[in-house]
Amino acid sequence: TQRCVVTLEPVVAHLDVEIERYFVLGPEVEVDEILVSPDDEEPEPLDGTCLDLGEIAVEELALALDPYPRAADADAQLEAQRAAIQGGAGTDAARSAFAALAALRDQGKGT
Structure with missing residues (x-):
């Protein structure tokens, strides 16, 4: 689960x-020293007598996992949020925040 x-x-x-x-x-x-096909991966050197299968499994699973998983309804939720913002639900808050910043900027110029 991601x-x-x-x-x-x-x-x-x-x-x-x-x-x-x-x-x-x-x-x-x-x-x-080793004959390998150019299409194949190079063999990895085995240090010692032990092979860490857990490390190999973790590497392969990390490569196989989707780095940016998306829920099935993620696009629909994004569109609903965009529609709410464009419809005016978030515009008043954004305007008032920018109006407050502009007022602070204007106060700084006057002093």
Whole structure:
């Protein structure tokens, strides 16, 4: 579950990720020592005898998640808010705020 970037409502995402990684035993290996297809990813060097599967899973899931999740009705809510603002619901408050700022500016010029 992630938060919608527009409405902050929870958005449920279903991920189906296939993980495919290649590793090479030993220290850093020079690129020209390994035959790899230019289309394939370079193998990662495996340090030590341990492979952290949790780190690999977290990296792949982070890449698979939508960075800007949106709720199904986010666009409708945005349009409703725009209509309310353009219809005059927020215009009086905005005018009075700018009128107050203009009055403060004018007071500063007069002194």
